[in-house]
Amino acid sequence: MSENLDKSHINEAGKSKSNESEKSLGDVVECSDEALQKKIKSDASNPQRVQRPHSSPPQFVTVEELLETAKGVTNMALAHEIAVNRDFQIKPVELPEGSLEKKVKEIVHKAFWDCLSCQLSEDPPTYDHAIKLVGEIKETLLSFLLPGHTRLRNQIIEVLDLDLIKQEAENGALDISKLAEFIIGMMGTLCAPVRDEEVEKLKDIKEIVPLFRAIFSVLDLMKVDMANFAVTSIRPHLMQQSVEYERKKFQELLEKQPNSLDFVTQWLEEASDELMAQKYKHALPAGGGAAGSGDAPMLSPVAIQNYAYLKLLKWDHLHRPFPETVLMDHPRFQELQLQLEQLTILGAVLLVTFNMAARGISSQANAAEKLKMIVKILLTDMHLPSFHLEDALTTIGEKVCLEVSSCLSLCGSSPFSTDKETALKGQILAVASPDDPIRRIMESRILTFLETYLASGHQKPLPSVPGGLGPVQKELEEIAVKFIRLVNYNKMVFCPYYDVILSKILHRS
Numbered sequence: 001m002s003e004n005l006d007k008s009h010i011n012e013a014g015k016s017k018s019n020e021s022e023k024s025l026g027d028v029v030e031c032s033d034e035a036l037q038k039k040i041k042s043d044a045s046n047p048q049r050v051q052r053p054h055s056s057p058p059q060f061v062t063v064e065e066l067l068e069t070a071k072g073v074t075n076m077a078l079a080h081e082i083a084v085n086r087d088f089q090i091k092p093v094e095l096p097e098g099s100l101e102k103k104v105k106e107i108v109h110k111a112f113w114d115c116l117s118c119q120l121s122e123d124p125p126t127y128d129h130a131i132k133l134v135g136e137i138k139e140t141l142l143s144f145l146l147p148g149h150t151r152l153r154n155q156i157i158e159v160l161d162l163d164l165i166k167q168e169a170e171n172g173a174l175d176i177s178k179l180a181e182f183i184i185g186m187m188g189t190l191c192a193p194v195r196d197e198e199v200e201k202l203k204d205i206k207e208i209v210p211l212f213r214a215i216f217s218v219l220d221l222m223k224v225d226m227a228n229f230a231v232t233s234i235r236p237h238l239m240q241q242s243v244e245y246e247r248k249k250f251q252e253l254l255e256k257q258p259n260s261l262d263f264v265t266q267w268l269e270e271a272s273d274e275l276m277a278q279k280y281k282h283a284l285p286a287g288g289g290a291a292g293s294g295d296a297p298m299l300s301p302v303a304i305q306n307y308a309y310l311k312l313l314k315w316d317h318l319h320r321p322f323p324e325t326v327l328m329d330h331p332r333f334q335e336l337q338l339q340l341e342q343l344t345i346l347g348a349v350l351l352v353t354f355n356m357a358a359r360g361i362s363s364q365a366n367a368a369e370k371l372k373m374i375v376k377i378l379l380t381d382m383h384l385p386s387f388h389l390e391d392a393l394t395t396i397g398e399k400v401c402l403e404v405s406s407c408l409s410l411c412g413s414s415p416f417s418t419d420k421e422t423a424l425k426g427q428i429l430a431v432a433s434p435d436d437p438i439r440r441i442m443e444s445r446i447l448t449f450l451e452t453y454l455a456s457g458h459q460k461p462l463p464s465v466p467g468g469l470g471p472v473q474k475e476l477e478e479i480a481v482k483f484i485r486l487v488n489y490n491k492m493v494f495c496p497y498y499d500v501i502l503s504k505i506l507h508r509s
Helices: 009-030 033-045 063-084 100-121 128-143 150-159 162-170 176-190 193-202 208-256 262-283 301-314 324-362 367-378 389-410 418-430 437-455 470-508
Strands: none
Touching: 100 128, 100 208, 128 150, 128 162, 128 176, 128 208, 150 176, 176 193, 176 208, 193 208, 208 470, 262 301, 262 324, 262 470, 301 324, 301 437, 301 470, 324 367, 324 389, 324 418, 324 437, 324 470, 367 389, 367 470, 389 418, 437 470
């Protein structure tokens, strides 16, 4: 490896590793049910890879054990986040404005920098604090180097030799500005391109104390960049180990809290019962008589799991506890649920609009996309408590009618009559009700698409989009990919626990 560290090594290496990580993540997303079952059977046949889940009887747990368990859960959550979230990044810690922690930090830092300023203002100057800072900067710069950067390492060690700097200070020969210039130059060499501007601004600071403060501020950002580079680098390797790691940590939690599968059991039982009722209803003869004993519907564990995961997209988060195995993905499922609700309303509004003004819109290539964008923008804040759907749909009705009228005018068609405008606005406003037929149709078709995708083994290309969903196909497929990634990963981690529970459920039936 070259001894010169290319300024873009973090970005270029990150891009390479990112491609590997996306490939690994893609393997999880794209694996078929058949491959998933092979993985499960392979785990089950190898006792060193996974043990059958078990729980211990209730026992007294010490505070130390609880702390250790909490630490394990935290580590498991971090590994899970890195594995399933391709956009995961470590961010600088920002203390809340006005908080006690922020005030204490500001007071301590001010005292330190005031002390440094006083030392440098003495005659002759005292450099004790400054030399300690140089030592910290030296260690930070060395931590950014890769193993092959021998020349840069030797250069930093030689120029930032603390013993030599102390001797120069004692003899009045220390040039702090020269040291700062070297440090800034090395930071410019080591930083990611995104930090070039911050490093360049350091050259304009002439006073030593403000300069050192700014240097440490930029170094903190560079540490975050390097940490994110490390996360990107280890993700492919983490993907290979995270399934076993999460399963092991969950087993440790289960041994401490044996009831940690109660909500999972209830979730799967409900899914089984509802799916059985649906299949039994479809199995009834056309005349409504009882199905014969040979016609009793059969359920597979995979079908129950798929249906159970679909139920999470309609979950009552305010009144029902979330299943334990998917608890770390609770925010993600909530977000998916909100996105699907927004998509359902968007699709319903577009469907009623296109049905009423199809000719005028279809004749203009960009008209449909512009209408969709208008509706999407006005539904952006649906997740906020202050959002009122009826008010938003009233506004949407007005905007849609104006846009449709403009389209009809451009294509030379007759403008909307007052009655038609009123009817369209009424149909759009009616979408606010969960019982609106159009909204229910859109919701049903969206869930059918996701169910088909799950059942198909998640192979590309994606299944055909049901009728009426064409205008929102792109948005639907993006949500589907996120949903399948979560489902597949959770299945792989918790399949032994699901197998045990589903075996009991199916034998009970």
